Amino acid sequence: MRIIALDIARTIAIVLMVIFHFCYDLKMFSYVDWDVPDGRGWQEFRWAIVTLFFLCLGVSLSLAYSVAINWRKFSIRTGQIALSAAAISIGSYYAVPKNWIFFGVLHFLALSCILGIAFVRFPKLSVLLGFIVMGVGMLELLPSRWPFYLFFDNLPSYTNDYVAFFPWFGMVLLGIGLGSTDWLKNDPFERLKEHPKLHKPLTLIAWPGQHSLSIYLLHQPILVGILYLASQFI
Template identity: 50%
Template sequence: MNSRIFSIDVLRTVAIVLMVIFHFIYDLKFFGYVDWNIPDGEGWRTFRYVILSSFFICLGASLHLSYQRAINWKKFTKRLIQILVSALAISLVSLLMVPNNYIYFGVLHFIAVASLLCIMFANKPRMSLLIGLCIIAAYNIGWMSGIWPFNYIRSYLPAYSNDYVGLFPWVGVVFIGIWFASTAFLQNDPLKHIEKNTWLALPGKHSLVIYLVHQPAFFAIFGLIAYLSGR
């Protein structure tokens, strides 16, 4: 099986585009141009869940495709360090800009931890499916907390974080992504007939860079507009 499937890159592109749209609208609210209840309104919350689900399915699929035969620990560690450094940078910047709502465990923090938790199951798709379904079911019936393990240090953390991704149930989605990558449907790469349109996969191949750059760019643009307009 290929270690890269065009359909996964396209799904990741869709996720990153939706995320940029989501953050653009969030920034419109932040700078006072709209009063929509984003990200906590019911429709906006669902929109965010779709984005997160897409990213984490891709994460699990990538783990399976890259490490199903053997784990290249050098490659895995290099990528993990990149994500951890990026996550730390986001925490520090958010602490400076919004100290009351800083990001202590956002998307990148989750991806780093979930990668460590799931890597040993990269070649066990059926077991991963079972684990993933059990985690999601246990969360939905109240056996697992969405704020674990931070509930033990809750008093030291902000009451509300601008980006929080709980280990539960989301790590279950990553496990399901491992299984999804092993299915005949995905192995046949359902979008391979449009693979000549490589631009569709380009953002998905550079999602980390886009994730890190787009919000500072938006803030710079909106900040400049606010300054020039005297808002």
């Protein structure tokens, strides 16, 4: 059973992500001079996007596995994310070797699935640890590149996508706690979907959130392709 509220939250994250990457691509093709992704406002924009994604991951883990863990289903889904992350690392290494992605969003999601599954039956502990993990990151008690700097000395000084374990895994843990609440389990959008005039719009809005991984992988090649073609005629 799908939770419409969760799918809609993912859809919002996806729409914001596409907007963010489109702005980044406009800069890459020199259509604009915006300081994407590191300028004032753009970092906060990215934080809002990943916050939604990581909360949704924690909620998904809780809703799907808090009662019983289907290890086959879990392994297939986590494997898909991990293979996608590996493909992005390989592709970025050849495309932009000086800034290749060694631990981006998908790498983080795969690791968070593996670690987060241990907490799905302990939502209160998950919330407590979530705040601790976030505190460690926000207070900079550990370097942002922990633990990679301990094992590798040849990673790029700047990477096109990086997610620090601290504080972001804390957001996943908070999502696990949120997913255990009756308010979310009962799905606040379910009654709205029963309304004949709202059923189709809600279904359409939720659709991107149900295919988030595919959209994540495909949207950038499509955007870059469109802008490249446009650059040939402008």
